[in-house]
Amino acid sequence: MAVMPPPSDDVPPDETRAELYDDAPCGYLTIDSHGCIIRANNTATGWIGIDRDALLGVSLRTIMTPAGRIFFETHVAPQLVTEGSARQVAIDLKCSDGHRMPVLSDWRNVVRDGRTIGIRAMFVDATDRRAYERDLLAARERAEETAARLTASEAQLRELNETLERRVAERTADLERAHDQLRQSQKLEAMGSLTGGVAHDFNNLLTPILGLLDSLQRRPVSDHRERQAIAGALASAERAKTLVQRLLAFARRQPLQAQAIDIGDLVGGMAELVASTSGPRIRVNVERDAALPHALADANQVEMAVLNLAVNARDAMPDGGTLTLGVHAEQVAGVGMIRLVVGDTGVGMDPATLDRAVEPFFSTKGLGKGTGLGLSMVHGLAAQLGGSLTLYSEPGRGTTVELRLPAVDRPATVVPVKSEQPLHCGAPGCVLLVDDETLVRFATAFMLKDLGFTVVEADSAEAAIGLLGEGLRPDIVVSDHLMPGMTGTELAFRVQEWLGIPTLIVSGYADVEGVAAGLPRLSKPFRRKHLAEALVRMSGIHLAA
Template sequence: MNEIVHRPLGDVTPASDGSDMARRIRQHDWATTPLGPQDGWPLSLVTLVGVITGSNQPMFVAWGADRTLIYNDAYAGILAQKHPAALGQPLLEVWDEIRDDLLPIVERVCDGHAVQMDDIDFIIERNGYKEEAHFAFSYTPVRDGAGGIGGFFCVCQEITSQVLAERRLRQSETRLQGILDGMGEAFGLLDRDFCILTFNQAALQIESRPLNEILGRSHWEVYPGSENSEIGRLLRRAMSMREPIALEHRYSWQDGTARWLETRAYPVPEGLAVFWRDVTRRKNDEAERHMTENALRESEARFRLMADAVPQIVWITDPEGRTEFFNKQWSDYTGAVYEPTTAADIAASFVHPDDAVATLDAFNEARATGGTFQVEHRIRSKAGDYRWFLVRGVPYRDPRTGQIARWFGASVDIHDRRQAEAELRASEERLRELNESLEAQVAERTAERDRMWETSPDLMLVIDFEGVFRRVNPAWTMVLGYAPEELIGHHVNEFVVPDDHDETVEAYEFAAQGGSPRLINRYRHKDGSLRWVSWTAAPAGDLTYATGRDITSEKDRQTELDSAQEQLRQSQKMEAMGQLTGGVAHDFNNLLTPIIASLDMLQRRGVGGERERRLMDGALQSAERAKVLVQRLLAFARRQPLQPGPVDVKRLVTDMAGLIASTSGPRVEVRVDLPDDMPPALADANQLEMALLNLAVNARDAMPDGGLLSISAARDSVREPRHPAKLRLGHYVRLSVRDTGTGMDQATLARAVEPFFSTKGIGRGTGLGLSMVHGLASQLGGGLTISSRPGAGTTVDLWLPISAGAIFEEGRSHRPASVAQAVGTVLLVDDEDIVRMSTADMLTDLGYEITEARSAEEAMRLVEEGFRPDLVVTDHLMPGLSGVDLARSFRARLPGLPVLIVSGYAEMDGVAPGIARLSKPFRASELAKSLADLRSSSPA
């Protein structure tokens, strides 16, 4: 049974122990580990924990089946970054990276055998990277209270630095011996008794005796007579005075040969380091030696100058990566003064942190394989920014040993190349192709052309100089719908529209002459549609290679743009004509008003004989025609004053059927087809009658030999934004006038609603009929559509918005009002003297008493002076105050005073719906009716 010691938690480790690990062990939650709470630990474990926490030697205890780890402060330093997480964790999990190395040792000690090692090496991870580590340790099994192995106790010491130091020493000694053996002069090491300790290879080459006859014997013994010679005296002096000596002397060997030797002796701790060389031929070779030395210095200077002149960073390192040389570019770029360093230090200090590990890995791999070292990484400049460099190093091997003696390398700035890598890829590909054989170039270009040929969305073809397809790419199927077999062997003009044949033939004939034609032509798609294609071609041998791009959408966009520009010009022209029309109508109406009024008065009074009355009738008809012309102009310009309201279209058309039939003549059959449930349309009834009559007259003139004139109406809705009449979405009454006449071609149809455009010939029409109807429909918020074909008749659809109001059922009276009824005093206001005079005559004939005023201001003064009229008849637009201003003033001053506004101008803006209006020119009957309606609607 295990030994259990019950004691307080604080007694497990000495309370007096103030070490960091003692505190950590006391504070650790051991209940979560296999060891359980500390007050239940065995005495042996408690004792060991007390021992290790009080020791400065790295120690740890691994206890239990999981080998739970408990260690001291000194061992925490070995754990490095694994501490403090390693406390209380299984030993083999903490050192998971060396589990396979530790497991046999752990199993052996857990079997009860102590294990001790003076040097064991591991590759461990404890500072974020793998590193070599060496340890000397002893593992001692510890038994628990039941006599079993409860765990083991380890005392260890990391000897990595000593091992590496000894290794470096051995390497240094090896390198030293290698250096000595590689020297061109003889070398020997004498101890303080002048015994020979070592000779290098050059010394043995001078000697003919074996090495065992030399080493360990004194210099005087090996070289008899030398002790008392000049060289012997100098050697003793150097040994005793501990100062270097140099001497050229002649020595005779035992075989009788004599040589001049240059000997140098240097005091060293062991004794003397002696160098000598045969300089017998020195005097003869002195000039050559000087030349060689000068050449060497010059070569070194040239190398340094060349290296400094190279725009890249040039470097040399030893096999382990310690730097031996940097050219001037290194200091210029980094700002660092050259000093010996290592590859790891350079990576840590100058290479971008994200690239450092990859750089070292690449260098270590090159060292291991002996191959070329190459990597791309970023180096920090003296300004603090980073640029990309391509680093390449090649190994130089010792010719004798084959071992890597140095690394020669260069770091090339490739920052701009990397930034422009995408743009330069094609160029690099071409440069690589230049370095390949002609066969490789042709193959690559052929492959590239084939890929482009297969994947390009543009049309590509090979055509001979006769215009016959030899090869086409798959884009032809996608763009024009033809499979390759439907094209190859066929002439190009079988697929080009006839109008473009000549230009297409000229293009491939131009290519046959060595030219590179450019061409835009139209191809017929397999489905019958047209496609515009822009071509670029170049001859090659007896064939032409061409690439075509489908520009149909671009052409369509250009066509739409041209159409929009044409519509804009037409709109501007119509607006200008409309503004001109409005002004002309005003003046023309003012001229017609006294003419019609005078002729009307003369006609009513029966003045003159029969001939004079015919002349007056003719003049009055001409004036009425002029009035209608002005109304058409105003309707075209959308400036005709309208009084829109709900109109019963069926009743209006039915009432006009007789007039339309009589106007159309006996050779034209008139049919009216109107449903009973037609909703009311929003329109001006008088203007709609005029529009319908105009359409009927146009239909009659289109059927000189007679025909059928159909008038129909239907309720229709516009639900899509695209409509021929550009109508707003909503519900409409569509009034249709259809004839079986000559019809119109597309050119005539395009100009049908232009003002003053007519196909009836000179003197047979004004060209304003359809323009007036179009203007009226637009003014009402509707539209006009025309469909026609030569010989198939014409249909005109007048779209009128559906009215929300109820139809006025009393109907319209066309009977003239009584003209002989005295009804009171009228204040007549007009700035045109002739118009005012003719209107005054009409009012006088109607029985009114007249008071005239030339302006609104004059009329207001009359009222202010006490004048009280029964009615006011005033012009609309006058200099100063308008008729609307005058009406508002009278309403405020004299409520209930009837005011009638007359105007010959197109615009009636600002006239309130409640103010009575009358358009110029007018007859006495129209004036009488307007006044009668005004009086009847005014309060008594």
């Protein structure tokens, strides 16, 4: 049996019902049938911030936010009518300082004698719960967004996986094409180096052949058959010279006289020649932009290139068609270019033929119908002038060749035409001839003597300097460029600084990096008249060409 402790003054007395009501952790309100507050505990008045006396008699709606009033009228009041109570209703109270207080409320009708005479409401502070719900809702929204992103990422990953094999195949094909282009470029570069060296050697061989045949042709020969033999040999040598020039063009080592020229006028002036060369079954169209800038090019070489391309186009249209010559201005990577177009509507080329089209000696015309150097020459010319060559072709749809050349603003340089009449004879003087090739030196000396010069020969630049050191004072020095030891260009500068004697450089091709631009130059092979013209230009002496 439990023993109750004796009463003590230190034990607080039991709370009264009024104290339990007023100091409860939740708010209590009693509302009469008119909707006015008739009773409230301290917790409710403290939350709302209104004294009890001021709160009593106030309409319930005045302590609710507008949203709370709407929710009470549309949800709570109808439920009280139908069910007599409403539980766990979230609603916002309007406090005296203006802020809202979220509460969770229970509502119950007060019934007496079967008649509803009021409402009792209980409120629990839901501030923390409402914040928790908001955080929970935000977290759920973030989770949904993350899930959506994951779904999108999965879809992208599936798409990437589906296209990976295709993209790898495309990349591999691009890489193979790049390797093919690199191999083709390296192949052409190697062929160009080899071709340039061979062409240089051929020029050295052709110089004595062409020069001596020219000298023999100029001498009186009574026998008609001998004259025909010399003329035939000379014509063959000229054809060989043309062939070597095309090889040098492909190798980018041909001598060029690059200047500003009007490509539009040049092509327009060639239209009639191209039309007559192409024949009546081929229509020639000329298309060119207005007010074209000039192009940096060699007019003679461009004319030869256009003719070669026109002949190729004609041969590609045995049944007739249209040959288009076009000149247009454009920008390539911010640089002004002139685009020269030669197009045809002929048989076209398949990819294998197109890949080899610019290779030297490659031809589809058959034996004896072409040298296979036309496109090679144009390709080398474009590269040497700082331009490019592009080919487009399909079987049955024709071929288009685009030659791009650098555009320049300055007008074309007018080169006066020299008279073809023989120059007057005079006493030319002495020439120091320097060449390490015995046959070339012999032929050049033969032509110089034929022009009236006294010739002193040296087989190297060092030997020439030795002769000058011994007191030789020639009027002119004629020197090969590429020789063992000192080059002709180095010799020319030494002689100019030392004695002030002019030097004519003779070269098998345009050694751009080795021959100074200001030095007089003569390209091998040459005839006596070419040698005479070069000497006249550099010294002003009078010779009989």
